[in-house]
Amino acid sequence: MTQKPEDSGAAEESQSKVGVQSAGPVRLRLRSGLDDDEKGVRRTRGRPFRRGQSGNPAGRPKGSKNATTLAAEALLHGEAEALTRIVVEMALGGDKFALALCLDRILPRARDRIVTFSLPPLVTLEDAPKAIAAIMAAVAGGRLTPAEADQLGRLVDGFVRATTAANLERREQERCEKGARPFVVRLASGLEKL
Numbered sequence: 001m002t003q004k005p006e007d008s009g010a011a012e013e014s015q016s017k018v019g020v021q022s023a024g025p026v027r028l029r030l031r032s033g034l035d036d037d038e039k040g041v042r043r044t045r046g047r048p049f050r051r052g053q054s055g056n057p058a059g060r061p062k063g064s065k066n067a068t069t070l071a072a073e074a075l076l077h078g079e080a081e082a083l084t085r086i087v088v089e090m091a092l093g094g095d096k097f098a099l100a101l102c103l104d105r106i107l108p109r110a111r112d113r114i115v116t117f118s119l120p121p122l123v124t125l126e127d128a129p130k131a132i133a134a135i136m137a138a139v140a141g142g143r144l145t146p147a148e149a150d151q152l153g154r155l156v157d158g159f160v161r162a163t164t165a166a167n168l169e170r171r172e173q174e175r176c177e178k179g180a181r182p183f184v185v186r187l188a189s190g191l192e193k194l
Helices: 005-018 067-076 080-092 097-107 127-140 145-179 183-192
Strands: 020-022 026-028 034-036 042-044
Touching: 080 097, 127 145
Parallel strands: none
Antiparallel strands: 020 026, 034 042
């Protein structure tokens, strides 16, 4: 391409900085798609870092805020009381959106209702069927919704799993104290025989 003589110095300067050649209208110069890093290794432009490495190995610090959030906080610093007063006045004036905003802050939507349900005490595994039967009776009687019964059933299931795991661990400890080989060793030796 040819350059106009009157802007050749400015064009060379802009070309060295951003890769633009000026010949009348500004046009971008397309690169080959490969760049050399400081060690002479050629990499593609679409993957600026080697696999497994990034420009910031430690990652973003926990609790750091976006620049937009920081800017918004700076703009609103000291204005929260005045803005709140304006929204309350708008709500009192009949603005539906301002009223909904105020009510959401005063009375947030309840995600779950408080369940007044007497679950039988869960102490042993034999108590789990009684608890499930009580939950089913409460659903049948209309005191619990099926979704609430599902959540309570998951609690009972968690109790059963935890109790079963604790019982297995206790039994394994007792076997080891009596001189038996641990279950993992028994399992591994059994697999070797196959």
